[in-house]
Amino acid sequence: xxxxxxxxxxxxxxxxxxxxxxxxxxxxxxxxxxxxxxxxxxxxxxxxxxxxxxxxxxxxxxxxxxxxxxxxxxxxxxxxxxxxxxxxxxxxxxxxxxxxxxxxxxxxxxxxxxxxxxxxxxxxxxxxxxxxxxxxxxxxxxxxxxxxxxxxxxxxxxxxxxxxxxxxxxxxxxxxxxxxxxxxxxxxxxxxxxxxxxxxxxxxxxxxxxxxxxxxxxxxxxxxxxxxxxxxxxxxxxxxxxxxxxxxxxxxxxxxxxxxxxxxxxxxxxxxxxxxxxxxxxxxxxxxxxxxxxxxxxxxxxxxxxxxxxxxxxxxxxxxxxxxxxxxxxxxxxxxxxxxxxxxxxxxxxxxxxxxxxxxxxxxxxxxxxxxxxxxxxxxxxxxxxxxxxxxxxxxxxxxxxxxxxxxxxxxxxxxxxxxxxxxxxxxxxxxxxxxxxxxxxxxxxxxxxxxxxxxxxxxxxxxx
Amino acid sequence: xxxxxxxxxxxxxxxxxxxxxxxxxxxxxxxxxxxxxxxxxxxxxxxxxxxxxxxxxxxxxxxxxxxxxxxxxxxxxxxxxxxxxxxxxxxxxxxxxxxxxxxxxxxxxxxxxxxxxxxxxxxxxxxxxxxxxxxxxxxxxxxxxxxxxxxxxxxxxxxxxxxxxxxxxxxxxxxxxxxxxxxxxxxxxxxxxxxxxxxxxxxxxxxxxxxxxxxxxxxxxxxxxxxxxxxxxxxxxxxxxxxxxxxxxxxxxxxxxxxxxxxxxxxxxxxxxxxxxxxxxxxxxxxxxxxxxxxxxxxxxxxxxxxxxxxxxxxxxxxxxxxxxxxxxxxxxxxxxxxxxxxxxxxxxxxxxxxxxxxxxxxxxxxxxxxxxxxxxxxxxxxxxxxxxxxxxxxxxxxxxxxxxxxxxxxxxxxxxxxxxxxxxxxxxxxxxxxxxxxxxxxxxxxxxxxxxxxxxxxxxxxxx
Numbered sequence: 001x002x003x004x005x006x007x008x009x010x011x012x013x014x015x016x017x018x019x020x021x022x023x024x025x026x027x028x029x030x031x032x033x034x035x036x037x038x039x040x041x042x043x044x045x046x047x048x049x050x051x052x053x054x055x056x057x058x059x060x061x062x063x064x065x066x067x068x069x070x071x072x073x074x075x076x077x078x079x080x081x082x083x084x085x086x087x088x089x090x091x092x093x094x095x096x097x098x099x100x101x102x103x104x105x106x107x108x109x110x111x112x113x114x115x116x117x118x119x120x121x122x123x124x125x126x127x128x129x130x131x132x133x134x135x136x137x138x139x140x141x142x143x144x145x146x147x148x149x150x151x152x153x154x155x156x157x158x159x160x161x162x163x164x165x166x167x168x169x170x171x172x173x174x175x176x177x178x179x180x181x182x183x184x185x186x187x188x189x190x191x192x193x194x195x196x197x198x199x200x201x202x203x204x205x206x207x208x209x210x211x212x213x214x215x216x217x218x219x220x221x222x223x224x225x226x227x228x229x230x231x232x233x234x235x236x237x238x239x240x241x242x243x244x245x246x247x248x249x250x251x252x253x254x255x256x257x258x259x260x261x262x263x264x265x266x267x268x269x270x271x272x273x274x275x276x277x278x279x280x281x282x283x284x285x286x287x288x289x290x291x292x293x294x295x296x297x298x299x300x301x302x303x304x305x306x307x308x309x310x311x312x313x314x315x316x317x318x319x320x321x322x323x324x325x326x327x328x329x330x331x332x333x334x335x336x337x338x339x340x341x342x343x344x345x346x347x348x349x350x351x352x353x354x355x356x357x358x359x360x361x362x363x364x365x366x367x368x369x370x371x372x373x374x375x376x377x378x379x380x381x382x383x384x385x386x387x388x389x390x391x392x393x394x395x396x397x398x399x400x401x402x403x404x405x406x407x408x409x410x411x412x413x414x415x416x417x418x419x420x421x422x423x424x425x426x427x428x429x430x431x432x433x434x435x436x437x438x439x440x441x442x443x444x445x446x447x448x449x450x451x452x453x454x455x456x457x458x459x460x461x462x463x464x465x
Numbered sequence: 466x467x468x469x470x471x472x473x474x475x476x477x478x479x480x481x482x483x484x485x486x487x488x489x490x491x492x493x494x495x496x497x498x499x500x501x502x503x504x505x506x507x508x509x510x511x512x513x514x515x516x517x518x519x520x521x522x523x524x525x526x527x528x529x530x531x532x533x534x535x536x537x538x539x540x541x542x543x544x545x546x547x548x549x550x551x552x553x554x555x556x557x558x559x560x561x562x563x564x565x566x567x568x569x570x571x572x573x574x575x576x577x578x579x580x581x582x583x584x585x586x587x588x589x590x591x592x593x594x595x596x597x598x599x600x601x602x603x604x605x606x607x608x609x610x611x612x613x614x615x616x617x618x619x620x621x622x623x624x625x626x627x628x629x630x631x632x633x634x635x636x637x638x639x640x641x642x643x644x645x646x647x648x649x650x651x652x653x654x655x656x657x658x659x660x661x662x663x664x665x666x667x668x669x670x671x672x673x674x675x676x677x678x679x680x681x682x683x684x685x686x687x688x689x690x691x692x693x694x695x696x697x698x699x700x701x702x703x704x705x706x707x708x709x710x711x712x713x714x715x716x717x718x719x720x721x722x723x724x725x726x727x728x729x730x731x732x733x734x735x736x737x738x739x740x741x742x743x744x745x746x747x748x749x750x751x752x753x754x755x756x757x758x759x760x761x762x763x764x765x766x767x768x769x770x771x772x773x774x775x776x777x778x779x780x781x782x783x784x785x786x787x788x789x790x791x792x793x794x795x796x797x798x799x800x801x802x803x804x805x806x807x808x809x810x811x812x813x814x815x816x817x818x819x820x821x822x823x824x825x826x827x828x829x830x831x832x833x834x835x836x837x838x839x840x841x842x843x844x845x846x847x848x849x850x851x852x853x854x855x856x857x858x859x860x861x862x863x864x865x866x867x868x869x870x871x872x873x874x875x876x877x878x879x880x881x882x883x884x885x886x887x888x889x890x891x892x893x894x895x896x897x898x899x900x901x902x903x904x905x906x907x908x909x910x911x912x913x914x915x916x917x918x919x920x921x922x923x924x925x926x927x928x929x930x
Contacts, residue, residue, distance in 0.1 A: 436883075
C-alpha cells in the first residue's frame, strides 16, 4: 500500500504537469476555433452556395467536390473519395394537399412527401380520412374502418421530455412504418403529423420504408405541418366525412454513384490505430441542411484543421469522414465499415456530430465501463467550457456499423431544444446556425479527439500495456 | 460515531421518502410548464401587443397595467403596484450617421443613441475621428489629439471567453463611461462599437453616464453596429482624415410616475419570510424587449402560477416582483429594497431572471458557503433537466439592493451564446425566443423556489433551529 502511494507521489509532478498541458491544449483549441475558425464559412458555402443535397442529386456531388477540395487545401497526409452506390429518390414537383369539409369547400394543407414514398396517382388521391394516434390503433380499427381511406397518424411528440431526441424516438415509427402498416389494412394513403415540437406551417420530411410490402401494395405517404395536423384533426372532429386530397410525383431511380469524402492525418506513433470523426454530407432537399448535417460535416473538418493549427502532432491516425446517404439508406456508413473490415483497419474510436450545430453540452458513448470511466476522468477538463453531459448509450448512425471489436463510439450532444424546429424541413437553413455555437461544438469535438489520441482507449492501452 | 450512523440509518427512510417527494414535485413543475404553460403567451402579448417599454413611456405603463391584470387573474393572495419615480429619456427621431472619406463621398452607418445621451446640435455633428481601443488610450493620446474630434471606441468583445457576459463586462465601460472620459480631453462626441459578438448591422443601445460632468460639457454618444465599426475602422486606416457625421435628437424629461408590479402567495407557516422572484418590466425601445427582459418577467409570473397549478402550498411568502427601470436607473430595484427595509420585511431569498429566455443551464448565487452548500445538495434533483451550473458570485441587478442581512440572492443562468446577438438591439424580438427554452427556464426557477421554500435558507433554519 505504502509502495503504491510512493509511486503515486513520484508520479504526482508528472501527473500535474500532464494535466496542465491538457488544460493548455484545450484552451488553445477553443480559442483557435472561436477566433480563427473555418467551420462557419465552410457551412456558409455548403448551405448557401450548394444547398440541400439529397443522395444521388447533383447537389450531393457538388458537396463532395467542394469538401474534397477544402480538405485538399488543409495539408492533410491523405485525402480521398470512397466510392459508394446510393439510392436515388426525387421529390418531384411541389406536393399539394387540401381537405374538403363539404363538396367544393376546401382548405389547403402544407405537406411534403416522405422520403422513399411512391407518388399518388397522376391526378392525385382523394379519400375519407381516419385519424389514429399510432400504429397500435390500426389493429383495433381493422380493415373495415381503414379500407379505402387515408390514415392520418397524429400522435404528437411528447413535450415534457427534456431531451427532444427521446420525444422523436417515441413518434417516428408513425413516419417510418405508418404506410407499410396501414397498407396491410387496405389504406390508400397515409399522412403523418410532422416530427416537430412547435406548432408551425413547415412539413418535415424524413425516411420511410415499405418493409417487404410488394410494389403493387405500396401507398403514398406525406407529412403534414403541425398546424395543418391540428386543423385537420379539429375538422375531422366537426365532420367525420371530411375528405383529404393530396398529390405528389416522387420517383425512385436506379442507384447512383456517389462518395464518402475522407481525409487523414497519419499518426506519428501508432498509424494503424484509427480515430474517425464525421458527419453526413447528404441532407434532405427541403432546406439547405445546415443543422442536419452540414454542421457536423464542417465541425469534423474543423477537428483536423484545429489539430494542425494548434501544432498538435497526433500519435494515432485522425481521419475525417463525410458520410454519404445517412438520411435514406446509410450506404456511406455501411460502406466505410465494410472497407475498414476488408482492409483489417483498427478503428479505436469514432465520433459523430449529427444532432445540430447548437451549443454543445457533452457526448454520449457506446463504450464499456472501463472506457467510459477513463473518459469521465477527463470531465473536469471540459468544465470551463460548460461541457457537462457524459452518458453511456448512443453515438451516431453513420459510425454505428463500426461497432464491435472494441471500437469506442461517441456522439456529440448539443442542446436539443430547437433541433426539431428545423429537422428535415424547409427552415433547416444557415441563418438558424449560430457561429459561436457551431465553433464551440467543433472545439469540444477536437478536445475529445485530442485526449483519445493522447491517452488511447482502454483497448489500445491494453494492447501496448 | 456509531450513534450518529444509527441516527442516520433511522432517518434514512424519511430522507429517501423526502427525496422522492422532491423528485415528483420537480417532475410535476417541468411537465406543467412544458405542457400547460402560460409564459410564452404572456410574452407574446408583452412583445407583440405592447413592444419596447422604456421607463416613463406609455408602453411601460401599458406593460404595468397588462401584467397587473394577469397577476390579478391568477388568484394570488395579494397583487399591488408599488409607486416609483423613474427617469424619462426619449430617443427622438431616427438617428442618422455617415462617414465622409473625401468631400461629398459618404457612406451611411447604422447607429443609435446611447440611453441617457444628449442630442447632437440640431444640424448634426461632423468632425474628424480618433479611434481607440478603450478608455485607457485616452490619456496617452491626450487633449492634443482628441480635442474637437469624435472618439471612436472600438474594442470588440473578446470572442474566446466562453461566458459571453464576461466578454460584455470587459467592454461595456466604453459604452457607459466613454463619453464622460472623452469629454475631459475635449472630444465633441463619441461613437462606440456595439456590445455584440456577431458582425451584423444592428446598433445596440444601453445606458451611459456622464458622471459628475456639468451639463455644459456633456457630449453626444451613439453606438454603431459591429459591421459599421469594422468598416469605419478600415476607412480610418486608409484615410486618417475621414470625417464622421451623426445626428440624434434624444431628450431628458422630468422624472415620471411609474410602478413595480407585485403579487404574492402568502406563506402558510412563515408568512413573514419572503422569497422574491422577478425580472424587469422596462426594456430598451429598439426591439420589443423579449429576451431583455420580457422573458424574465413572464418566467417570474409563471413561478407563482406553477406553484398554484401544481397544488403546492408554500410555507413562506412567495412574491413576484416586476421591477421598473432596470435599464436606465434601477429605480424599481432600489425602491423595492427601500420599502422592504422601512417595513422591516425579512427577505430570505431573491431570484432574478435577466439573462434571456434561452435554455437554462443553472444559477449563480450571492450566498455564503453554508447556503451555497445546501443548494449544492439539491443539484442531483436538477440533473434530469440538464441543469448543471451552480456557482457562487452574481445574481441580478434589481435584487442587488436587497443584499445584506442574510438574504440569499440568485440569478438564473441560461445559455449565453446568443444573448448579445439581440441585447438592446432592434432584433431583441419575440421570434427569437423559443417556447420550450423559455418554459424550461420558468420550471427551473420554480423548482429552486420550491426547494428554498420547503427547506429554508441556512439563516431561516437557524432562526427556527
